[in-house]
Amino acid sequence: MRDSYRVPVRDVLEVGGLLKSRILAGQGGQGRTITTVSIVEAPDVLDWVRPHTFVMTGGFPLRHLDPTGGLSTAGLCRFLSQLDDLEVAGLGVQFGTHLDELPPEVLELADELEFPIVSLPADVPFDQLFSQMMVDVAGVQNDVLQRTYELHALLEGLLLEGADVQRIAEQIASVLALGVLVTSVDGRQMAAVMTEEMRAELAEADLYDETGRFRVERIRTPAQTAGGGQLVAEPIVAAGNDLARLVAFAPEHAIGEDVRYALQRAASLLALQITQRQALNVVENKYRGDFLRDVLSGRSKNREHAEVYAVGLGWRLDMPCIVVAAQIDPQDPREEPASTRVRRAWQSRFHLAWTQVVGRESPAYPVADFGDEVVVILSLPEGREDLAAEPAAAVAELQQMVERIVRSVSGDRGGGRRPFSVGTSRLVRGFEQLPAAYQQARRATEVGRRFTGGSSTSHFDNLGIHRLIGLIPDIDELTVFAQDILGELAEETAQATELRTTLQVLLDHNLNVAEASRELLMHYNTMRYRIGKLEKILGPFTTDANLRLNVAVALEVHKIQQ
Template sequence: MGRFANHQPDTSLIVPTGRDGGLPDPAAGEAPVRPSQTGPLGRGVPVSDVLSASSLAGAQLVAGASGLNRIVLRLNVMEVPDIVPWTKPNELLLTTGYPLREIPEQLADLVAQLHARRLAAVGIKLGRYLDRLPPEMLEAADRVGLPVIRLPDDVAFDDIINQVLTDVLNRQAAVLARSEEAHRALVDVVLAGGGLDAITDQLSQILDGTALITSPGGQVLAQSPPPEADWPPGGPDLWDPDGRLRVERLKHGAGVLDERGAPVAVVPVLAGSLDHGRIVLIAGGSPLEDSDVHVLERAAATAALVITKELAVSAVESKYRGDFLHDLLAGRVDDSEHAVRHCASLGWDIDRPLIVLVAQLEPGAAPEPSPRDLRSAHERFATAWRRAVGERDPRAAVVGYSQELVVVMGAPTGEPPGEAVRKMVARLPGDGRTRRPFSTGISRIVTEPALLPQAYQQARRAATVGHRMHGPGSVEDFDSLGVYRLLSLVPDPTELTDFMRETLRDLAFGDDAETVDLRTTLQILLDTNNVAETARIMHFHYNTLRYRLAKLERLLGPFTTDPHLRLNLMLALQIQRMRGL
């Protein structure tokens, strides 16, 4: 019995986290997520329930009333003064007061030590060895919330131990039985072909609340019907404007959200070393019990099976879809009508005005994980894109390859393609654990399937130039590339670097203030082709700018009178702006 009580699962409470990872600061507007009880979520009995046992009829709570929700998992008897090293968390400590008779002045310190050991409560018999408890001890117990119970004179310790441990074992058996029943119901749902939506619906019936399954980053994958009012709970402190649940504020266990006291429980969805997301239960108002967390743990295992199955099926389908789209974009499909029909069978519509997007993954941006984890990251990256694109165009094609992701979707109406794509990219989860940085390129609008290979090359070129210009995270439209489109066609970046060095000379490199200032002056002079206008833009005196102009011509040559040199300088400055050379 003692061994069983000592081996409890490590299920810590939901702990509030502030901006720096510590406790939230209400003064800074950080809403706390408060625990619903102290101590671990074991299958124990609260002190308040222990006091209602028949063996404790006539017992009096003399201090520590704020700790009545502490959990009792085991009992101990105090027979020696140095009991502290022998105590364990969540114990009900029983004593006749004999070991305390010689040290009444130290009882306040003893309370602090027992609280530090996470004791559940102390039960003391008075009259034989101790006539009264010192006020300092009672004040200390009230201060830390450690219940101190005066036991009836005629009760035997073995009666208390037997009854309380029986209640603990009954509670544990009830938790396991309820968890097993819920597991059978969830397995039946999966065997009947149900997915994540069916799991959340079943959970909401079993646990009487709103159940959600999210990605590791907090994007909602499935959700049971929420209540009509007061949804979502927690407000902006728990939900992003785009509907992402801030799972980083929640940890495994049960707790309470915000001042309205909405009970919540969270459990991770794990399959081996892979983190597939979270299962969240937001109860309808009734307090959550220990067994609710264990039901969620069973549901998490079931959800992991469903997600793993879906990933396996998706991998096969994606391989087939990816091969066909690759042939289509490479120009290997000659019959456009056949391509339209075949894409329709795959759920894609290419018989309309289209654009092609290419999201190129950043190579070597982070240490390479194991092949298994890397494959999972690519799958999650593609899934995030499918979700974002699907909200705008359900008939779009989204296929992920080893170093890029390709989207063939309908041309947006009512807004430029670049603006529409930037909105989609903004909705992608920003969790660096699930994807590496990427750059996105957008093609021109094409009106027939035969032009898709050309659009694909345009999108790739836009992504490459955008990365060179702005680094990872750029979103570039092919039509907005201008001269950079021509520069990107040079296969060897060394040629561009040499041209820039030969043209700009001492201004080609260097980040010191004088060099940067001269490059800026040269750029504005070339843009305006007017000394007076350049002086006005740069807030210089006209004579000061004439001095700078003379210095630039000494460095670079007579570009004010030589149109060919002016063109070379303008190209060299554009190359200088391109990154990755």
């Protein structure tokens, strides 16, 4: 039978004629599933027993596992191991004339294998036990089918009504009596139906990072929790695209195969809803992106028209503000190059993450996907409009907001999240300044990545000399400048690298030879020798202030271009 029709041992023992039964050993195996029941009256049972069969027997076949007719502990242990290898659901034993009890070694092995051994009522004939158990199994299966059908019908109705992911999750949780999360592939919550107790237990199991991301990558198979419950994460997939995860949590028991089947059906319907939502988002995001591009490129020159259009999209273009540009960092050369389809999936998740996190600050902040970057316009939060008259305080407030957003989007970098770099503009006080601010944010992202190697947040106002360097569009001219000033120090050799390090430390210490020597753990005379060597290459930078300035700028240009 299919997995969905398998009935856990615990469910069968809780109904009908087996209520008087008790588990002697193998308590941990109550989640094993049953598809049929068999009575064993001869010791050659292994020739025909099938997986997921619950075997019922008496003392006579077990005693005669040994041809001499004596009770063999070794034979019983071997028999139990063979049943376990065949994926038998459990063994029910009716004690009586031929067998009063099982040896302790057999019960210990059952506990170790988590193989249920059940003591059957001695006052009920085998044929009656058999028929009652078959009725019970059929009854549970019927309940499972009915529940799955009801869930499927409910979800189909919700889809036709245009229900969102949250309403669908609520129905799944209600019908299956489970805690439910729907998350993105990297664990960002899309919908949740969880009690505070459930959340606390999952948090105690370290399944949330500090930003609230659910660590869905840790639930690759059904996972037990400390409280004896179980977690299952079903992938939500459509047309080969990995869309999301449906996470189910039973805090006090294992999740049976029947429930997992119902979750798989629910995941299929969720895939339809998410795909439909994504199709609508593509259209909406195009309009949003096109509008914001027009504003940030300077093509939209009418402020009043732009503000009215923004309100129609649910946005506000309040001043003062800053522009934020975020880009996924290039792949490490050691990584296998990702396909276009994979990179698009990364960008889509990246945009979704920024949209959700920025939306928690305020849904009125414009957020758009420009294909290779996500662009945001952040204005002062409600209640802090008084900072508009204090530029320094306004910038500090907005930069703190950016740091919060970046932390939340980054999380612990789990779930397949890609590293990214962020740049922010200067404070914008007028609508006409937005195009320049956008260029500043992009330049801050680019310069910050070049200078740090990636995973950076750079504010245009804090770039220092890099801010001026970043404004020079001709990269080749910068390269020529650095090479002209540094000469052979611009080469990528071990000697040139060592001399550049010495030169940088000297400049950092205002040419104080003693302090530079101490930092480099170098003898004073060795440092004097190196200074002489540097002056032969660069000229008298220790006495010529203009030359020293050129050398310092050239070093910064070289660092950025490495």
